[in-house]
Amino acid sequence: MYKLSGKNSIILLLCLRALYSMNWYNVSPMLFNITSTYGVSSALSGLILSAFLIGTGLFQIPSGLVASKIGSKNTALTGMAIMSVAATTSFISPDFTVFLVTRFVVGLGSAFFFSSGIAVLNDIDERNVSRNIAAFNTAFSVGGGFGVVGFAYFLQYTSWQNLLAAGGVVTLILTVVSFILIPDLSSKSAKRNEFGKNVYRRLTSRPLLLLSMSLAGYWGLNFTFEEYLQPFAQNLGFSGPVSGFIGSLSLFAGLLGMVLFAYFSSKRASVILPSLVIFISAVLALQFFGLSYYLFLTAVLGGSISVIIFSLEYSYVVKLETEKQFVALGISIMNALQIATGSVITFLFGYLFSVNADLSWIILGIIALIFLPLGVSVMKQRS
Template sequence: MRRSTIAIIIILARIIYSVYWFYLAPALPIISIELRVSKALLGLIPLMFIVGAASFQVPAGIIASYMGNARTAGLGLLIMSITGSLIPFSSNFYEILILRLIAGIGAALFFSTGAAILSSTYPDRVGTLLGIYNAAFGLGSGIGLAWGVMYTFLGWKSSILLLSIIGIPLAFIVFFIQGGYMRRLRIRFSYNAVIIGIATSGFWGAYYAAGNLLPTYAVARGLPLYLSSLLTSIMLFSSIFGGLSGRIIDVIRNKVLLIVALTVLGTIPLISIPTLNIAAIIIAGGLMGYTNELTLTAAYVLVAKHENPALSLATLNALNMAIGMWLSILFTEVMVISYLLPWILMIIISLVLLPLLLLLR
């Protein structure tokens, strides 16, 4: 199979994979009414997905060492598709929680292995391909959120079922992408992946918190919901351009310095958000989305050079999630104290971990 064909298949799979991260979000208010669940508990649905994805990143890398990257990635996408297909038939809230936890495990199986396939297929253009891989996540995320429009025409259950089924044949294509070839790799962890994963977890967590909680913050400050959501979407769409700029990483030799510079550029402008100036929020959100995606791409390129790229990428991503996801909780806790403090903390935590990069070998 030509390497261009392999790349196209993986990018398409990455888009569908990304859709499955967010396509349930518009249905949460409906689920709350139909299953008589308190709105305060709805946050458990995305949380269970992240728990599954974060906890299974490293095991996914180990599994790929035995099964091969393509088979592991295909299995992961298949799990996400099947669990999504079962959600419309769930009779209670707890079944949905379990299904989203399993879907998160499927996401863990796909992420690092899909990236490893691209990095091994195009070893001379790793930054470019991983940049496109990350841009595909932004595109798929947007499609997943926009899919809520279909609920008006088909209902949320039929819409979720339709989109979930699409991933099943694509999962089998990914599974056999290398004709069953299995490359057994040593289960050896990367020291640099651990260091980079911890050092970039603050910026990852700040972006995740801002993307999820900026609408809540803005509405609490008096902005209308539609405007708050629109401003947040700018961060999402700018991340696509960050991924598409991956060629920059292939050109710049000092990728560690690039990570530091991008983190500073992406976080410092956050201090302007409490002013509620629309232009300031657009600039800060746009810069954060662009630089965060490019920073993660640079980090992925550095660890993808390890002898077991799937396990190294899984290690980095697991640390990003395990450490960074707590910033969302911190954000909401301090927001009730001060409208300025959450953004100051996002900046400080993003920058304070960067000196760990000096420990890289």
């Protein structure tokens, strides 16, 4: 059967990555429409985001284990199939509780795609994996940006149920095409007695754990920044449409990050990663002064720098791994730690934001810096 070339397979994976992000962020402009439909308080809208995050966080390590056994391609595309079907079934969710379950399953599916998707990139083109990971993260930014802006626009003409279902159907179609056309280059499973030892070795890998935790504060900072940028813009007096533009700007700025990545990837990670985290923490902290139009600058800087930082750290994990079979597991362990820690940070920020929206940004930046020293020594040893 005909299979795509390596280059075309990567392009198809990037399209899937964009749809993955779209199915994540497209609920953002619909949150209050959804709560209104089910007759629940708008204060419960945060549960919609939390349900997704819990699903994707809980199944990070299980997804890595599955990928180590059945291969990265099969795991990644199975995850996309689960994600798309769950997004589609939100169309028929009879109540708010069932809808939250569908969002949990969407998050579950996303967990199986992300780390395995990076492993597939490594299987296809190991030489240029850092560049391809940067493109992978940029596709996430573009897809998320379209999820916010595009679905907000189409919501004027149809129901949120129709939009979520349409996004799920499009994703499922491309997933099926990918199953057929992308070649499976995954490494074969290790023997059972060796498999357990290999898994344990990675779960207890000091370099991997320290690097993951050192950037967990930044993960929380970045996720919180993206989620609260739009309401913070409204808090500063911008209109709804302008606030929405600012919120999506941080995602589309990932394209700039892709351009800049070539420069930063040629430098020592032990210098670049801490420097960028310190820089963006300081930039966000300056929002304490309430300079409204400064928010456009933070949106561009925050979005572009996130692509650089995440691409560098995932590339680091790929290069740290000596067996391609376990690339997805290493990344899934990193994701699990960062999502768990970052979720707590986001929850804390939500409380602080309600008390003092300006001061909360300074505290968020400080938290990101507290975690940073954990991995600096590891990065120096491995540079």
